[in-house]
Amino acid sequence: MRLFRNLLTPGDVSKTELATWFLNLLDAIYIQVFLRGEPFMSNTIRPGARVARSATYLFVQGIISAIISVAYFAILARFFPPPRPEMGVYAILTFIIALAQVFGTFALESASTKYIAQYTSEGESRKARSVVARALQVSLIASVVLSTFLFVSAELLSMLLLGTRKWAPLFRILAFA
Numbered sequence: 001m002r003l004f005r006n007l008l009t010p011g012d013v014s015k016t017e018l019a020t021w022f023l024n025l026l027d028a029i030y031i032q033v034f035l036r037g038e039p040f041m042s043n044t045i046r047p048g049a050r051v052a053r054s055a056t057y058l059f060v061q062g063i064i065s066a067i068i069s070v071a072y073f074a075i076l077a078r079f080f081p082p083p084r085p086e087m088g089v090y091a092i093l094t095f096i097i098a099l100a101q102v103f104g105t106f107a108l109e110s111a112s113t114k115y116i117a118q119y120t121s122e123g124e125s126r127k128a129r130s131v132v133a134r135a136l137q138v139s140l141i142a143s144v145v146l147s148t149f150l151f152v153s154a155e156l157l158s159m160l161l162l163g164t165r166k167w168a169p170l171f172r173i174l175a176f177a
Helices: 002-008 015-033 047-079 086-103 108-121 125-152 154-162 165-174
Strands: none
Touching: 047 086, 047 108, 086 125, 086 154, 086 165, 108 125, 125 154, 125 165, 154 165
16 A cells, blocks of 8 residues: 555655565456466366466467557557558568468467367376477478578569569568568
8 A cells, every 4th residue: 555655646666666566466466357366277177177268368368469569550650651651561561470370380379289288188298298399390391481482582572562672671581580
């Protein structure tokens, strides 16, 4: 309560005290909203409920990521008004990254999450590790192929999508993202 009074009235609040208060607030919100008062990943819940809870965390993470992306795009739009071509270039590059994330991963995140959780809950850690290894192998191969394609065809993509070869270096940089 002292912190609230200090925030409302001028005075000295140490950074440590503010950070501690903020972390305690986040912890309390997290426990009440997500865990319903239970400790994190309590051993008293069934493995299926743990998987469902983890899937919920991933869903919330996706929503928060989308909100941050929209806010970032709005900020960029503010700095680059419509007559400037940089906004369109940014939109095209973002679109290419989104395509690579969707098609380049072959939905391995969803499948591997499901099977890793299933094998772990069944006590078959060897199978879970093999799923992780195979998903990493396929992801590595797919990312190398997509990056190579993007790097090699940077001028062509720049010409087709933006009408000029001027932005080809950005496509090459994007190949390493």
